Amino acid sequence: MKIAILGLGAVGKGVTEMVASKDLGISITGIADSKSGCIDSSGLNTKSILVKKQKKGFCGDKALSAEDVIKKADYDVLVEVTPTNATTGEPGLSYIRQALKRKKHVVTSNKGPLALAYKELQTLAKKNGVALRFEATVGGAIPIFHTLEHGLAGNEILAIFGVLNGTCNYILTRMADEGLTYEQALLEAREMGYAEADPTYDVQGIDAAIKLVILANTIWGDGVKLDDVNRTGIDLLTPDALKLAEEEDCTIRLIAEAIPKKKLLRVAPRIIEKSHPLVVEGTLNAITIETDMAKEITLIGKGAGSIETASAIIGDLLYIRDRYVERA
Numbered sequence: 001m002k003i004a005i006l007g008l009g010a011v012g013k014g015v016t017e018m019v020a021s022k023d024l025g026i027s028i029t030g031i032a033d034s035k036s037g038c039i040d041s042s043g044l045n046t047k048s049i050l051v052k053k054q055k056k057g058f059c060g061d062k063a064l065s066a067e068d069v070i071k072k073a074d075y076d077v078l079v080e081v082t083p084t085n086a087t088t089g090e091p092g093l094s095y096i097r098q099a100l101k102r103k104k105h106v107v108t109s110n111k112g113p114l115a116l117a118y119k120e121l122q123t124l125a126k127k128n129g130v131a132l133r134f135e136a137t138v139g140g141a142i143p144i145f146h147t148l149e150h151g152l153a154g155n156e157i158l159a160i161f162g163v164l165n166g167t168c169n170y171i172l173t174r175m176a177d178e179g180l181t182y183e184q185a186l187l188e189a190r191e192m193g194y195a196e197a198d199p200t201y202d203v204q205g206i207d208a209a210i211k212l213v214i215l216a217n218t219i220w221g222d223g224v225k226l227d228d229v230n231r232t233g234i235d236l237l238t239p240d241a242l243k244l245a246e247e248e249d250c251t252i253r254l255i256a257e258a259i260p261k262k263k264l265l266r267v268a269p270r271i272i273e274k275s276h277p278l279v280v281e282g283t284l285n286a287i288t289i290e291t292d293m294a295k296e297i298t299l300i301g302k303g304a305g306s307i308e309t310a311s312a313i314i315g316d317l318l319y320i321r322d323r324y325v326e327r328a
């Protein structure tokens, strides 16, 4: 199976390295970053591309763009791993549309296009007889969509609860463990490289809400939007609030929850018993699925990281290879 990768940052590099080092029957025939691209239908020399990217800051030929790679490269699956923009979905949204129109499967880790145009993109994929998969968009390495689709096939999904933002979880863990203020914990998260220079998306619950929208639309097909999520961040939490929770053997976590029967779609800090499976430490993510037959299942894992996210993307690639490409 041949793949083309758009974006050679943390995730793109992780996918490139893992595909090159594991014997998966996948060859990379196109790669692009924001400044350049490379194409070779017989398979690119990924080692030298990664070295060039590290040394020069771009990966290929400056005369080639990401759009050239989408249009001209020879591939079965486009791996779209460019930055998330939750307002426009770009550049990922246009890239995904173009690849689907070319009847190419798409695997993405980019939340923006999914949160903004889930229905449109799935309809386009269906019309063109190809798959659009996005395991890496929610929970990093946690195989939430594979679990829902396969492991829990036949179950009615009644509700979903998640700790979906590692940065917030790290801040809350440090506030509880060390009695730090929100500002001190945020500073520490920045120093550790867990928080962006502008942490708004994370600490105001926007990132968790985007992931909740993707989950809700995938599970229930409701066509919900980011504005439908009732959202409160962690930026106004005080050490006193955490101390009070501690006195009751509880703690506080930023919980994303969707309960269709109650018409509830919410992201907010919640007081939760310390023994609850969703009380994970540091940057971990956790997702509890409530179903009619299996009852409660909680998945815990790394919510981010180059190789961890590559795990989710490769899971999607192999799913597509087994279902679509080898049969073709």
Ligand SMILES: NC(=O)c1ccc[n+]([C@@H]2O[C@H](COP(=O)([O-])OP(=O)(O)OC[C@H]3O[C@@H](n4cnc5c(N)ncnc54)[C@H](OP(=O)(O)O)[C@@H]3O)[C@@H](O)[C@H]2O)c1
Binding pocket: 006, 007, 008, 009, 010, 011, 012, 032, 033, 034, 035, 057, 058, 066, 081, 082, 083, 084, 091, 109, 110, 111, 136, 137, 140, 303, 304, 305, 306, 309
């Ligand atoms: N990092 C994680 O752990 C993680 C986990 C789950 C999901 N995600 C999602 O995965 C995506 C990638 O994340 P990341 O951490 O790898 O981001 P990143 O390190 O910022 O890398 C983004 C890559 O996209 C390239 N790019 C930017 N604009 C482009 C354009 N117009 N056309 C082509 N390429 C373009 C950048 O090019 P340059 O190198 O030239 O700047 C860079 O190589 C994001 O949507 C993110 O939300 C990340």
